[in-house]
Amino acid sequence: MIDIATRVWNHKWKIDPIVRSMIDTDFYKLLMCQSVFRNKPDARVTFSLINRTKDVRLAELIDEGELREHLDHIRSLSLSRGESTWLRGNTFYGKRQMFRPDFMEWFEALRLPDYHLEKRDGQYELTFEGSWPEVMLWEIPALTVLMELRGRAVLNRMEKFELQVLYARAMTKLWEKVERLRKVPALRIADFGTRRRHSFLWQDWCVQALIEGLGDTFIGTSNCLIAMRQEVEAIGTNAHELPMVYAALAETDEALAKAPYRVLEDWQEEHEGNLRIILPDTFGTKGFLKRAPHWLESWTGMRIDSGDPATGAETAIEWWKSRGEDPRKKLVIFSDGLDVEKILELHRQFEGRVRVSFGWGTLLTNDFRGLVPNDALRPFSLVCKAVSANGNPTVKLSDNPNKSMGPADEVARYKRVFGVGEQEALEVIV
Amino acid sequence: MIDIATRVWNHKWKIDPIVRSMIDTDFYKLLMCQSVFRNKPDARVTFSLINRTKDVRLAELIDEGELREHLDHIRSLSLSRGESTWLRGNTFYGKRQMFRPDFMEWFEALRLPDYHLEKRDGQYELTFEGSWPEVMLWEIPALTVLMELRGRAVLNRMEKFELQVLYARAMTKLWEKVERLRKVPALRIADFGTRRRHSFLWQDWCVQALIEGLGDTFIGTSNCLIAMRQEVEAIGTNAHELPMVYAALAETDEALAKAPYRVLEDWQEEHEGNLRIILPDTFGTKGFLKRAPHWLESWTGMRIDSGDPATGAETAIEWWKSRGEDPRKKLVIFSDGLDVEKILELHRQFEGRVRVSFGWGTLLTNDFRGLVPNDALRPFSLVCKAVSANGNPTVKLSDNPNKSMGPADEVARYKRVFGVGEQEALEVIV
Incomplete structure (x- = not known):
């Protein structure tokens, strides 16, 4: 017996959305978001997608129209009542009411802000500008959409x-x-x-x-x-x-x-x-x-x-x-x-x-290494980072220079201020 | 959306039947059955289950009541209209109407004859006695039921x-x-x-x-x-x-x-x-x-x-x-x-x-070798053979003495009649 209603319901979707929930995200994003909402609600921050694995040419693998559809779908999401109830009522790290009522009210009303998308050199330039607590919530859905669309591009060719x-x-x-x-x-x-x-x-x-x-x-x-x-x-x-x-x-x-x-x-x-x-x-x-x-x-x-x-x-x-x-x-x-x-x-x-x-x-x-021809599903190093705040570029030095970020002059200033000397470079796989 | 009707339908089954169709069998059984139906319809034949792999102790693995339920279920089966249409109308080996109308009428009316089941030395003695064209159709369902019940006995312990x-x-x-x-x-x-x-x-x-x-x-x-x-x-x-x-x-x-x-x-x-x-x-x-x-x-x-x-x-x-x-x-x-x-x-x-x-x-x-502890799903050598016809024991010499069958005196007579000398013994895996 086939469930006809399910089949018909599936027909109705224009796309098969990758992200279907506001809480399909990392828990620490919500903890940090609450902290930012309280301490720095007005900071203007830009998040930007960075593909550290240049030879995975995302703009050639992923159709721009499809990517936009998924990003637009994410902008249509809002916290569901059951999700809100869980966040408000569940015990996290042994604590009830981890999320304060004022934060929850704000989060319930939130829709993610607009994005800016361009192709350049076989990659997507994808940026999110706005108030910090809003744009920071783009990080995880943006990454998961790109990771999954890249996977789908490979899987589409398979029987x-x-x-x-x-x-x-x-x-x-x-x-x-x-x-x-x-x-x-x-x-x-x-x-x-x-x-x-x-x-x-x-x-x-x-x-x-x-x-x-x-x-x-x-x-x-x-x-x-x-x-x-x-x-x-x-x-x-x-x-x-x-x-x-x-x-x-x-x-x-x-x-x-x-x-x-x-x-x-x-x-x-x-x-x-x-x-x-x-x-x-x-x-x-x-x-x-x-x-x-x-x-x-x-x-x-x-x-x-x-x-x-x-x-x-x-x-x-x-x-x-x-x-x-x-x-x-x-x-x-x-x-x-x-x-x-x-x-x-x-x-x-x-x-x-x-x-x-x-x-x-x-x-x-995401360990599909060695499972498809040309290792086309190997993991790659995609991040979505805060690149500026109130117009100032952000900097990360890290303990591995291959994970560092920021304009050279600012990196130099940070190294001086934080007293960082020589660092050992390690390969970044993922 | 769960298909409630399917769930409820599944609840109604007393067992999960292994064999659900009269044509869940080997094609050559039907070809041979038609030949026997035409040439030797009155021969009385006994088929018997033989487990050549003695250390797979089927009677200890498989519950007798469950085995009986499956065998009884098979006896309740008859050829469905669609199956009959397919056998009558399909082209087999380039030939239409491979199965003659008189055979098909008989087959449509057929229910499998009774079985005899006993436990002995950790094995099941399972025999089928009757007219050759009827009992011969027990071979495949009897084997598949025992193979699958042995598998289920192992799978039952898994999460x-x-x-x-x-x-x-x-x-x-x-x-x-x-x-x-x-x-x-x-x-x-x-x-x-x-x-x-x-x-x-x-x-x-x-x-x-x-x-x-x-x-x-x-x-x-x-x-x-x-x-x-x-x-x-x-x-x-x-x-x-x-x-x-x-x-x-x-x-x-x-x-x-x-x-x-x-x-x-x-x-x-x-x-x-x-x-x-x-x-x-x-x-x-x-x-x-x-x-x-x-x-x-x-x-x-x-x-x-x-x-x-x-x-x-x-x-x-x-x-x-x-x-x-x-x-x-x-x-x-x-x-x-x-x-x-x-x-x-x-x-x-x-x-x-x-x-x-x-x-x-x-x-x-059935290659599940090496996939569960103790190799408990390894294939084993189970057959269901015609052991007598009109009261005379059957004999098989084969080209491998490990596959031979029959009482010693009859084997000796057959060897003499067919001029068979020394044979090379080869291990029988399956």
Whole structure:
């Protein structure tokens, strides 16, 4: 028996929308959005798409009209009543009413602002300008739309059974990772793969596979919609976006030097426990920690998102020790370019020395490497970043110069202000 | 939108029937049934299940009540109008009205006769007694029910995602075979995997994968229901059952010696072209060919179903040459224990010397080797054979003594009558 109504309903769609919900986004975007809504609601910020993998020529793969349809569809979305109820009523990180009523009212009324799209040199220039709390919510849907349209461009050429076998292989590949990870006790792994996922349905499948396959080892997903539907924890804290924009808004070098700490002061007013996670690498980890105020010592943990992760964690441990803290009570979150091998290696290295958890991203939700001819579905490095605030360019130094951003003169100024010297360059896969 | 009616419909089933159609069987059973219906309608034959793989203890894996429910369900089946229309009207092997009206009327009215089921030594004794054209139709459904119930016993212990990944792995495994075979031009492959398939749905999937993946290399399936639904050729000619029962019915040694040729005389009256395929090994290939009457030389081909397949094909080629026939116009059908490696090897060896096609069986439709713990889904050698006719035991010598059947004294008599000496024993995998 075929469900005729479903078939007819499907006929009615002009497109098959990639993003269908305002909360099909990373949890930390909402946490940060609330913080920005409270502290910097009037900052004018520009977000811009940046494809670091130049040989994936997105404008040749993806039809502009189709891309516009998806972006327009996202602009038509608004928070549904059930989503609002979940955000208002659910417990996040042990806390009820994480989202304040004034923020929720604003969010319920929000429609995403307009976008600007142009083709240049085989790539799309896609930018979003507006008030910070509004434009920042474009980051994740813009990335997921481009990632999935690129995937669809490849999949369009495949036959029915080729497709089924492609997914069979991808499932097998993921499950082999699960089988390796499930053997290791005391691992803690979260899905951080929303932004560069293969597709929504695939991310949803991956999360369900981790729920069944990993049991308690799986601690949750960064994706709010999936967290809500699969009834798992929504995971995430804060990102480089906050210190980058705070820094760009600073009017003097002195204010610039203080900006990364100002961000965390604002954060501390709202959050405690496992949400007090330091992201130290925006302008170089070493200088950040050296000049960190005493109140940061009591924070729960640190997220290592660039540079060699083991070195980053050793730096964190050393810093806690130097400030009289017991690292075994602290939490290190690894979130940069992880796959099973690296997870297991870091786990072995740091087990017992510090609490560890892993934010597993692209190679969880988009590992189709080697599964189609010419590796046409290999993950690539697409980001959507705040590039200016109130007219000033933003800068990111990172612990890996291949992840740095900003105009050369500003980068030089930031390096001087934050005392950053030579850095080791590491390949950025995803 | 969930299709509520489908859900409720599914609730109504007491069991999930494995066999749901009278034509979910091998095409050659129907061809042979028509021949038997015409030539030996009153022979009383007993079919019996034989598990050659003793360490797969079916009676410990499969619940007797459940097995009975499935067998009872099969007894409730009758030919549907659409199935009858297809059998009456479809073109098989280039011929319309392959099935005569008198046979079709009988088949439409047929319900399968009763069965006898007992447990002994961890195995099921399952026998079917009755008129030959009726009981012979139990063979395939009896085998598929036992194969699938054994599979379900293993699958019952698995979780949802484990199951999905199991099938993902099996699909990947099959597709890798398809990808190897599709590269080879001029191959001809048919699905002969009904009797030992993993399940109906899996066989159906495999056939669809071959249709898409192999194109013209895939020439059809032995399964009538799948051939009808997927609109591909139904494939098959005749089996050991015919000479075995004809031989058991012979009243003198002289009649016994002629029995295998009597079968083919009867067959020749009804069939021509690609249906004139000799199956020479029932009582030893060498003696059969040596004493073969001249009219057999003009038959289209030979099926090699036991012994070393390359040796069997060389024997066939030599025989055709010795009888003045051009082997390049003849057809050799390999159908014993094939998998990709063997198919490619035989293809290389005989390409250009003889026309070749492959009947790919268990390792097409039931290759779950290595996919579950303890290899609990590995294929095993289950057969359902005619063991007596009008009270006389049947005998099969085969070209592999591990595939022989019958009481020792009768085997000795047959060996004497058919002049069979020493034979090489080969392991029977499936």
